[in-house]
Amino acid sequence: MTLKTQKVHSAAEMFAKEHLEGKMDRREFMTRVSALGVATATAYSLIGANPAEAAGHSVKPSMGGTLRIQQEVRALKDPRAFDWSQMANITRGICEYLIEYQRDGSFKGILLESWEANEDATQYTLNVRQGVKFNNGDDLTAEHVAANFVAWADKNVEGNSMASRVAALVDEETGMAREGAIEVVDDYTVRLNLTAPDITIVPGIADYPSAVQHKDMIGQDIAEHGIGTGAYKIESYDVGVKAVLVKNEDHDYWGETYLDRVEFIDLGTDPAAWVAGAEADEFDMVYESVGDFVSIFDSIGWNKSEVVTAATVVIRPNQKAEVDGMMPYADKRVRQAIMLAVDNNVPLELGIAGQGIVAENHHVAPVHPEYAELPPLQRDVEKARALMEEAGMMDFEHEIISIDDDYRRNTTDAVAAQLRDAGFKVKRTVIPGATFWNDWTKYPFSSTNWNHRELGVQILALAYKSGEAWNEAGFENAEFDALLAEAVAIADADARREVMAKLQAIMQDEGVTIQPYWRSLFRHYKDGIVNAEMHPKFEINVHNLGFA
Amino acid sequence: MGLFILKRLGLMLLTMLCLTFIVFWLTNLDAKLETLAKTQGSARMTDTEVQQWIANNGYDGSMIGRYGQWLGIVPGWTKEVRGEERGRCLEQGMTFADAPTYCGILQGDFGYSTVLRDDVSTIIKTRLTLTGKLMFWVMIVMVPMALIVGVLAGMREGSRTDRSLSVFSIVTTATPEYVSGVLFIFAVSAFGIKWLKGSAASAMDGLTFANFTLPVLTMALYGMGYIARMTRASMTEVMTAQYIRTARLKGVSFGNIVMKHALRNALIAPFTVIMLQFPWLLTGVVIVETLFNYKGFGWTLVQGASNNDIELLLSCSIVAVLVVLVTQLISDIGYVFLNPRIRVS
Numbered sequence: 001m002t003l004k005t006q007k008v009h010s011a012a013e014m015f016a017k018e019h020l021e022g023k024m025d026r027r028e029f030m031t032r033v034s035a036l037g038v039a040t041a042t043a044y045s046l047i048g049a050n051p052a053e054a055a056g057h058s059v060k061p062s063m064g065g066t067l068r069i070q071q072e073v074r075a076l077k078d079p080r081a082f083d084w085s086q087m088a089n090i091t092r093g094i095c096e097y098l099i100e101y102q103r104d105g106s107f108k109g110i111l112l113e114s115w116e117a118n119e120d121a122t123q124y125t126l127n128v129r130q131g132v133k134f135n136n137g138d139d140l141t142a143e144h145v146a147a148n149f150v151a152w153a154d155k156n157v158e159g160n161s162m163a164s165r166v167a168a169l170v171d172e173e174t175g176m177a178r179e180g181a182i183e184v185v186d187d188y189t190v191r192l193n194l195t196a197p198d199i200t201i202v203p204g205i206a207d208y209p210s211a212v213q214h215k216d217m218i219g220q221d222i223a224e225h226g227i228g229t230g231a232y233k234i235e236s237y238d239v240g241v242k243a244v245l246v247k248n249e250d251h252d253y254w255g256e257t258y259l260d261r262v263e264f265i266d267l268g269t270d271p272a273a274w275v276a277g278a279e280a281d282e283f284d285m286v287y288e289s290v291g292d293f294v295s296i297f298d299s300i301g302w303n304k305s306e307v308v309t310a311a312t313v314v315i316r317p318n319q320k321a322e323v324d325g326m327m328p329y330a331d332k333r334v335r336q337a338i339m340l341a342v343d344n345n346v347p348l349e350l351g352i353a354g355q356g357i358v359a360e361n362h363h364v365a366p367v368h369p370e371y372a373e374l375p376p377l378q379r380d381v382e383k384a385r386a387l388m389e390e391a392g393m394m395d396f397e398h399e400i401i402s403i404d405d406d407y408r409r410n411t412t413d414a415v416a417a418q419l420r421d422a423g424f425k426v427k428r429t430v431i432p433g434a435t436f437w438n439d440w441t442k443y444p445f446s447s448t449n450w451n452h453r454e455l456g457v458q459i460l461a462l463a464y465k466s467g468e469a470w471n472e473a474g475f476e477n478a479e480f481d482a483l484l485a486e487a488v489a490i491a492d493a494d495a496r497r498e499v500m501a502k503l504q505a506i507m508q509d510e511g512v513t514i515q516p517y518w519r520s521l522f523r524h525y526k527d528g529i530v531n532a533e534m535h536p537k538f539e540i541n542v543h544n545l546g547f548a
Numbered sequence: 549m550g551l552f553i554l555k556r557l558g559l560m561l562l563t564m565l566c567l568t569f570i571v572f573w574l575t576n577l578d579a580k581l582e583t584l585a586k587t588q589g590s591a592r593m594t595d596t597e598v599q600q601w602i603a604n605n606g607y608d609g610s611m612i613g614r615y616g617q618w619l620g621i622v623p624g625w626t627k628e629v630r631g632e633e634r635g636r637c638l639e640q641g642m643t644f645a646d647a648p649t650y651c652g653i654l655q656g657d658f659g660y661s662t663v664l665r666d667d668v669s670t671i672i673k674t675r676l677t678l679t680g681k682l683m684f685w686v687m688i689v690m691v692p693m694a695l696i697v698g699v700l701a702g703m704r705e706g707s708r709t710d711r712s713l714s715v716f717s718i719v720t721t722a723t724p725e726y727v728s729g730v731l732f733i734f735a736v737s738a739f740g741i742k743w744l745k746g747s748a749a750s751a752m753d754g755l756t757f758a759n760f761t762l763p764v765l766t767m768a769l770y771g772m773g774y775i776a777r778m779t780r781a782s783m784t785e786v787m788t789a790q791y792i793r794t795a796r797l798k799g800v801s802f803g804n805i806v807m808k809h810a811l812r813n814a815l816i817a818p819f820t821v822i823m824l825q826f827p828w829l830l831t832g833v834v835i836v837e838t839l840f841n842y843k844g845f846g847w848t849l850v851q852g853a854s855n856n857d858i859e860l861l862l863s864c865s866i867v868a869v870l871v872v873l874v875t876q877l878i879s880d881i882g883y884v885f886l887n888p889r890i891r892v893s
Contacts, residue, residue: 279736279746
């Protein structure tokens, strides 16, 4: 990976110096600079580290040991139909993936040595790692990989969520892989020919339903056949109770792995039971610690791992919405006034108790590989009032709608309070969860939560492109659409960043949405466990885990 | 006596048939099948995919027919899905030719659990054994304690011992498991008690005093108060009987009166109550097992119900009927031995 130098925060450079002088460890350094909004890849470049290595194997564990992980043990099925990342966390020890999404937002080849996209991202060449064997003795070849792509593109399989991830390979008529879309070039090379530029195929095949199967085992349950390239085998699997993976001694694993035995213990969904279990020494690591339980796990002396994700809440006016016969948010000045009246730190603190980092109203997160750093936003009540006066909307009453829950309601309340402080009239409406989603894209001014996605362009294409079904802001901008079309065809994140900077600037300038923060996820584990850090998509790779 | 037991067995079979049919009907409602399809297939399936899944997995056709298949009096369904032979009686890799025609409970096949991915008979056996252990220890703790408290309280009605023990038993009975269990877990963590554990997940691999005390105590305390109250009531009644007074007038010592004359008569009523505790324990374990993460029969029931696991729920209801009616039978027969005035006919 090549890293371009870009202008970074001066404090980040200072921290880098301190880290290199040994005054600050890497975790601390990363936490501080990412809080400054420095892209992770850039941060690594400051201290001369290779991100992929730094993220995956920052500490090399010692050999052996048994690790007990508290996590739901759900019934397994055809991996293509997996609907919970917990399922894949267990099977990842048996069936590995082509590409792995790293907690710093980068992608790392596992069963792929490398991959390249052509100029306009319509053709991908995948180089399969050589010397990888399935545990039945067969070699992993391009043929197996191609067979998996064919299976992923099969829309006729019930519950196959991979079909939408590799949509550019699917023939719309038959619902199967298009003739010539998946090409086996030689024993270790596969070429994908797409119908349209698509850079989301890489995150797509790094996602948890894309476990690579032996070509004869496709469509079957991993728990039943047990064939894969991974170093582990399933010793027992009791749904809802416990699953045990042990090192497969008869299998010559291509990589390195440490633990002898991994136990997944299901203690249900009540976090209070997890705490009781932790105190009773039933396990060594939790899958996720949530809400108030983050501090409770802190208090029993476990190590906390935090990862800032691209999961967020947007509080957006809908530019096309009509209120009392007029379209209040079609006026850019009104939208800008709203944005200027809000300090994003306040919803971060009051909405999610500071469990996250502040965001910049453009819905591209520092964890996204193509994130471009823009000048920080400033709350400016004077200017906000001036703009609102100019638009003649000082007397307009804004009705802000939110769902009736905990953090989304509180976040919206924090925004409403700040607008009131600025002298705008605001009415808050809270709608129960059962009915909120019926009209969520149509509300004139409301809040919505958005999940983490791997690339910044994915979310922009889904939520802000003209005419999209989920374009809840009613945002239509020809320049934005054109730039976005350009960005989605650039496979290299560094090259894409230049276009991204323009897209992000448009988002801010147009006052499309208030997007106050990025939410963090947490995980706790006992002292001495390494490489168990929280992952933005909850992934656990048992091959890397171990004891220091 | 023989005829009485036979009649009871007949009644048991009839109850099972009715109950399982009701459970079958409730779990096979259209909306429930959709839930099943979504948990088994994928949560994001579309309506057409759901219908396809239901058809491909033999949940279409008449409900009575499917109930017959489960009983084993109607041939199991067979279907060819995209070249693959599927059927009720087909195990992994079997073809139509080598699968049996009937496979229901009459053939000893209790079916397959869709959520726990195992044969229902294996699951019931493992989980019931775990619950059996729990119930055994609950009984060991609960029954002697309850009888001692009840007899001590009922010996001298209105005395200080009676009042304080009655208050104790009322408090324990009035505190449901979900309250006392949570309080226990809280106490263990708040006071940093290390020799007791607020979670019993490890008890499934090996029982220890530390991991099993709290679940046993939670259940035992709740039942204990009730039995103690019953014993006390029965004891006070006996203590006012004419023959006790006669014994006292004859100069028999108080200890002897209680042990030799009162106790046997006073235990008739609690005996029935204790037998009634068995079916109650079977439902009470639902809360305690969930609370302490001890995965026995109660937990299985919850899993089956929340995932609409049809065949698992059916077998659970059979077990429930079995436990209720068998303990009632024992209670009725035992009553005859304790009270010679009663006769079964």
